[in-house]
Amino acid sequence: MSHETTPDVIPAELIELAHAHGVRTEFYGFDGAVQQVRASTLVAVLEALGVPATSSRQVQLSLALTRDDEWRQVLPPTVVVRQGVDTTVPVHVTDGAGVDVWAEIDGAEAGASSRGRRERRDFTQVEHYVEPRTIDGRRIGRATFAVPADLPLGWHTLHASAEGSEVRTTLVVTPHRLTLPPAVEQAQVWGLLVQLYSVRSRTSWGLGDLADLADVAWLAAHRGGADFVAVNPLAAAEPTPPMTPSPYLPTSRRFLNPIYVRVEDIPETAYLSAADRSLVEWSADPVRDLATDPGPIDRDVVWEAKKAALEVVFTAPRRAARQAAFEAFVEDQGPGLRDFAAWCAISEHLGGREWPRELSKPDAPAVTALREQLAERIEFYTWLQWVADEQKASAQRIARDAGMKIGIMHDLAVGVHPEGADAWANGAYLARGVEVGAPPDMYNQQGQNWSQPPWNPRALERAGYRPYRDMLRTVLRSAGALRADHILGLFRLWWIPGGSKASAGTYVAYDHEAMVGILCLEAQRAGAVVVGEDLGVFEPWVRDYLADRGILGTSVMWFEQENGGPLPPEKYRHLTMASVGTHDMPPTAGYLAGEHVDLRERLGLLTEPVEVVRRRAREEREVFVRALAERGLVGEGASEREIVEAMHRYLRQTPSALLGVQLVDMVGERRAQNQPGTDQEYPNWKVPLGDSNGNPILLEDLFESQRLRSLIAALNATG
Known part of the structure; x- marks a missing residue:
């Protein structure tokens, strides 16, 4: 197009059109320099927003319409106000x-x-x-x-x-401000950060489940004094193999992954006939021994076994009250649940084949016909959500009954799989031809493409934010707290035109007053605390805005630095959840040993000579240990365990409202759960919980770990 003839000069009308639709024409890079967005990126992003801009004439027409757009409407598409x-x-x-x-x-x-x-x-x-x-x-x-x-x-x-x-x-x-529980306002509380799938028990089927979550919460409260357990997103994955291992790339953010259901805890299981009970036990046999397998977790094998057992339980009669409860759940969740279950049944029906065009929309005639044909399978997938929701609620109830001030903290991924249930059901509210990611930064100098379709802010506003509201309401059911991954995306997201490099994108603004306000409203209705993962590149006012709305931020000790050393504890924010590390880094023991450098070298991810990176990692460790020593938290020649405990005691001295302690740090695990920048090269999201040598640790033995008990003692001695 003519805009490309002079790449460094973008027509003024295209710039005005982009600004009118919240599309950034320039931004600050991680190095502080202003980066100009290419004209071709602006055109592609505007087209994805439904704004024609492929020619100068189209730009002029779109701009004329945009200038008068609000005057054509008696009322705005949605009005969001603060009480x-x-x-x-x-x-x-x-x-x-x-x-x-x-x-x-x-x-x-x-x-x-x-x-x-x-x-x-x-x-x-x-x-x-x-x-x-x-x-x-x-x-x-x-x-x-x-x-x-x-x-x-x-x-x-x-x-x-x-x-x-x-x-x-x-x-x-x-609400003007999200009301926080008095316990969170008055004194710091601590809890566990857990990758649930990795925490296996002798009674789970080779993968941690919702019953294990309830047990972890009860034990952490009674034997540790913890006040919350934060888990990875439990959002739905594919109903047929292969199941995407990343919990941050779900097929639906709204609904649960039934792989986390404990089959034996469904009430109807107790009333199965002897023959049907045998079928359930036979289904479990192949995966029981996986609990002690030190190798990567195999979700496909687990789901195949569990799904077969769940199909048997599904056929069991339900008591009148149970049936009424199921029907009430279906009514409450409305069309969204029915569409999700239909997507699951159709995916299963297609058996991995590409979806034909006639099935591309939930209301297509061919889909209507399939809904009738697959009615029983649709009811099965609907029922799975009900039993998963019940067990999720049970975990929260057990956590609170055990004395936890918050209970279970669930995690909301930033987006969904481009070919998943949400992308299918909510296609009218998503932007097509673009993908969400992140611009280049010091850790990912090529930028990141997360392959997820973004909300279309214009379509979302026209819909009265219903899809967003419904998703939040379901996720917040039986939640003591919610962690919102990349909460900065409620302000602006990095949109990448399809087929382009991640660096060739731009930011698109959202109505953050609406997006954050609705999050606060639904969280307050649910009685839940909200923690926003506010790491990365952002304008300074964003953190202040979130704090004013009562949303906690995220403080990671390794990232909180000042003058070349760790930020002094007294300078931490109050409204934040502090932790030593994140799930995208090796556990603290591994990080202290420089194993992140070894791993990145092995995988060919380093952009600098390995000797330079190793030296920098050693210097970072020395600076942090020196800071701990200056506060009397470690002595000369401190052991790895003593340093890990000291880092958590350091965070205990901060005013941070919440302190998250990674379960892997409590047992000396050294392996990372996720290595950014890799796909098949590393077993991301498949590493079972283990000790410092990688030996599996089962839930039944977890709170007998001397290292775990020692860290708990350190936390409670300084609380």
Whole structure:
């Protein structure tokens, strides 16, 4: 296109169009230098947003439409406000025409006293003159109305009536600040950071499950005094092999992976006939011994066995109350659950074959026909979500009953698999032809492409944010807390045009007031704490904004540095979850030994001579140990165990509200769970929990570990 003839000069109209749609035309790189976005990237991203821009003429037409777009709408697509804050809403009608504006308050949102009825709240017009515009031959005026500051929290409907017609839109009232539990506000609490699949027991089927999660929580509370257990995303994966091992690339962020279900804990299992019970036991036989296998976890083998057993239990009759509970769950989850279950059944039906075009949308005629044909399998996958949800709720109940102040902290991945259930069901709200990733930084100098389709902010707003809300509501069910991976994505995401290098992308802005506000609203309704993973490149105001909304940030000791050494504990933020490391790094024992350098050298990931990287790693270790010694936390010639414990005692001295302790650090594990930049070269997300020699540690033996008990004692002695 003509824009490419002079790559360094982008037409002013294209820049204006990009800015009008939240597309950055330049950004600050990790080195602090301003980077200009290429014209071809701007065009591709605008096209993905549904804004034609492939020629100068299209840019001009799109810009003309964009300038007057809001004037063509009586009400905005969605109105999101904070409770208690004076806000106004613009209303566009024929110039001089009278207009009435009111909100219909959802009684279920307003509280028990209003449940079952919808209250009307009239809005008052305020004096705020704006020059009328002529739009499509009609003189349009803008009337401004005040939004009552005392509207109840929740999802309501905004109405405007003028000239004999009425329009409506979604009105969302969000909390000004997420209310935190008093325990989190008053004193630091600590908990475990756990990769659930890796924590196996003698009764799980070769992979940690929801019953194991409940046991970990109970034991951590009773034997350690922990107040939460944070787990990897338990989101759904493929229903047929191969199952994507990464919990951060799910087929659906909303629904659960039934591989985590404990078959024996489903009530109907107890009432199986002898023959059916034998079928369940035979299904378990091939995977029982996997609990002690030191090799990589094989999800496909585990799921094949568990799925066969679950199919048997599914056929068992349910008591009247149980059946009613199942039906209530299906009704509560609505069309989203039915679409997800249909996607699973169709995927299974296709047996790994490419989806034909006629099945590309949930409402396609061919899909409707398949829904009828596969009705029983759809009900099976629906039922799986119900039993998984029940066991998830049980884990939280057991955690709280054990005395935990928070309980289970679930994890929300930043996106979904491009060919998964969410991408299929929510296709109308996702941008196509682009993928989400990250720009180049000091660790990934080529940038990162996560291969995930992003929300289309325009489509999401037009939909009243319903897909986003429904996803959050389901994830927050029975959650004491939620960790939002890459929460910066609620402000802006790095969009990469399809077929381009990760570095050839740009940032696209989202309405963070809406995205963060809705997250706060749904978390407050669920009574959950929110932790945002706010690492990486970001504008300084973002962390302040999240803190003002009551959302905790993330502080990783290895990354929190000042003047070439670790940040002093007293300088840590209060509203944060502190930890020594992350799941994308080796456990602390391995990191102290420089095993991240050895691994990256072995995998050919180093961009500098290995001697230089090793020397830098040794110097980093020495600086951190020296800082620990200066505070009297370690002595001369401290052992690896003493250094690991000292680092956690260091974090105990911070004002951080939460302290997350990786379970791998408690047992001396040295192997990384994930090595960024690799796929098949390393067994990412498949490493079972083990000791310093890689020997498997089962849940039954976990709290007998001397190293674990020693670290717990260190944590509680300084708490």
